[in-house]
Amino acid sequence: MSERDPLLRAVEAVLFASESPMTPAAIAAHLGGSEGIAQALGTLAHEYAGRGIVLVERGGRWHFETAGDLAHLLRRDRDEHRKLSRAGIETLAIIAYHEPVTRAEIEAIRGVQISKGTLDVLMEAGWVRPAGRRESPGRPLLFATTLAFLDHFGLASRRDLPGIDDLRAAGLLDPVDTAMLQGEVESAGEDD
């Protein structure tokens, strides 16, 4: 390769060496200047498309990763994360599609109480975080997803969540009616 743009080389090198995804601002701080970085990221993403390594943006932060279609060559089964329970998967989906949500709202949607462990597992995985409190009676805690959630599931942003636009259009992501459920959930047993 002849004469390559020094900025492209520099952004490439920094992202490659970094142990975690980087915002353009973090890259700029490292290179001592922000000029042209956004453009360089776009150029690099385009250059790497189709290679074995691709440059992706997740929640405003960029990193290199292996191409998804090569998963069969790389998949590591031996140290797969603790398999998430059905309750865990549903709870994660409900938080991601409705965030921020309270625990009562999650329970209203699932029609059953969630065990303390379910949210703990999601928070321990780094996918869910407490996100303040709702200003309503009791000031219940709110939950939302994290940047690590976007990273892990390969989402550029929450707008990338599969089918989120259709679900919203169908009214299925409207505010949850918790009142109707009170009686049902009250005495419900544990779920996972």
Next chain:
Amino acid sequence: MSERDPLLRAVEAVLFASESPMTPAAIAAHLGGSEGIAQALGTLAHEYAGRGIVLVERGGRWHFETAGDLAHLLRRDRDEHRKLSRAGIETLAIIAYHEPVTRAEIEAIRGVQISKGTLDVLMEAGWVRPAGRRESPGRPLLFATTLAFLDHFGLASRRDLPGIDDLRAAGLLDPVDTAMLQGEVESAGEDD
């Protein structure tokens, strides 16, 4: 990017994800076949030459690394300006007026112990240097100021430092600052 050779993509991805350099045989084991791997490595090494990332071979094992001429980007230096602590400036003043002095002498003059960090900060700033050892029991280390110290404080030589009589005339020896003295008693023993 158009149709890229699947083998190039696979080798690229495997090397990228690997935690340590890989021999062609190890790559072949991962890909389920060794045909063309040596050639693919050569092609990739050629492709990446001149980029911010290069593919290199060391002792028969291959890995990606940041281009050597960009290594300086991986570390970023940042100056942090901070007012020198009271312990720091007092220690520096004592060294300047009495050099060469031992740490025990500095403490005797200050009337308060100094932490190791205090001398470290002064040496890191380039204002103080070790200046041999005193030929007395224990051969304690001596400290003195540097040329950089004279530069920074705008002194032609240490003789330019105002003498005790000058300080007294300037009111700098008046023990009138009772608030300050109280502070001294409270924090006695600790200094920065």
Next chain:
Amino acid sequence: MLTLAIDGWEGPLDLLLALARTQKVDLRAISILELVDQYLAFIEGARALRLEVAADHLVMASWLAYLKSALLLPRDPGETPNPEELALRLTLRLERLAAMREAGARLMARDRLGRDVFARGAPEGLRTIRHLRPEADLFDLIAAYGRVSARTRPALHVVARRPVMTLDTALARLAAMLGGEVAWTRIEAFLPEGDAPWRRSALASSFVAALELARQRRIELDQEHAFAPLMLRGARA
């Protein structure tokens, strides 16, 4: 009839959704009346087999029985919420649960970082090296030395000079001034002009001098009571 154990369900909504699926895939097209019957029959079946039926399933059963009767009986037009609306809300809840269940499955099936796609295995890492740049100027330096010196040098105590009238001076003054004086006069009248400290010293010295002169019988002293003015006059020859 489904033959799964009652405790295999994650709550009544989960069971209802499974029953609805046996009717139709499109949840909006299911028959609520039929669903109610399916659910009630399932619960009955479980009780007939003497299985433990969780309380929330029973609560749901009674709510569904109420809904069914409301849907079938002639309606009171003023009743709110009307049974059709309740049925619709139930359908929406089933739809939402189904949607979230499917969304969860789609999330899990994505290429996941650390399972399907991988970040670089051995990144060099980026380091930020901080250099401390302490700030201080010459004044800080010499002021600090002054402070240290002031704190630790042996203190030199100097007693300030104060204006004092010695006893000898007072004796001489008082003797001269009272030489021919025969009227009683307050001691203050014999003090010199001057500032307050000087006059205070003169008063003290003159008082002692007056006592000495009285002892020598050269003057007389008189005071009517404690703290009354001290009166002086020359002794009668």
